[in-house]
Amino acid sequence: MLLTLLALVQEEGHAGPASPFEVNFGLIFWTWLVFIALMLVLKKFAFPAILKATEERERTIARQLGEAEKANTEAKALLEENRKLLAQARTQAQALVAEAKSASEKERAAAIERTRHEQDELLARARREIADERDKALVQLRREAVDLSLAAAARLIGQRLDSGADRALVEGYLASLERPN
Numbered sequence: 001m002l003l004t005l006l007a008l009v010q011e012e013g014h015a016g017p018a019s020p021f022e023v024n025f026g027l028i029f030w031t032w033l034v035f036i037a038l039m040l041v042l043k044k045f046a047f048p049a050i051l052k053a054t055e056e057r058e059r060t061i062a063r064q065l066g067e068a069e070k071a072n073t074e075a076k077a078l079l080e081e082n083r084k085l086l087a088q089a090r091t092q093a094q095a096l097v098a099e100a101k102s103a104s105e106k107e108r109a110a111a112i113e114r115t116r117h118e119q120d121e122l123l124a125r126a127r128r129e130i131a132d133e134r135d136k137a138l139v140q141l142r143r144e145a146v147d148l149s150l151a152a153a154a155r156l157i158g159q160r161l162d163s164g165a166d167r168a169l170v171e172g173y174l175a176s177l178e179r180p181n
Contacts, residue, residue, distance in 0.1 A: 146170045
């Protein structure tokens with residue numbers, strides 16, 4: 001169509017405007033006609049596709065902005081939760097440390113008490129053993145004293161005293177000496 005118009009213009013024999021400021025109404029008419037035809041073609045075919053692509057891009061951008069806002073909100077919530085969990089973990093760690101210190105103090109006190117108890121038991125056993133040994137020594141000493149007394153009395157009397165009755169008599173006498181009056 002454009003080529004046909006161009007051919008018609010060349011047939012008329014016009015060489016073109018003589019001055020750049022000269023107004024050519026035919027050229028204006030055909031320029032407007034081509035512009036309007038081009039606008040109609042663009043409006044019918046190109047603008048709907050361009051408008052559709054623009055609207056799709058706008059929806060995509062809006063969706064991405066929404067997702068970014070949602071992700072930002074979730075990240076802030078997770079960060080706050082992480083901070084709370086960290087504070088809670090610190091509190092629990094401090095509680096565990098305090099509990100461990102308390103347990104170690106209790107264990108230390110229990111160990112000291114056990115050691116004191118064992119020490120008291122050892123001391124009591126040693127005292128019992130000493131008392132037993134003292135009693136054994138006293139019994140042995142009594143026997144020797146009885147034997148010495150009998151030997152001394154035998155020498156004084158001139159005869160040997162070995163009978164059980166003599167021995168009982170001396171032991172009774174020694175027992176009476178041990179008792180307070």
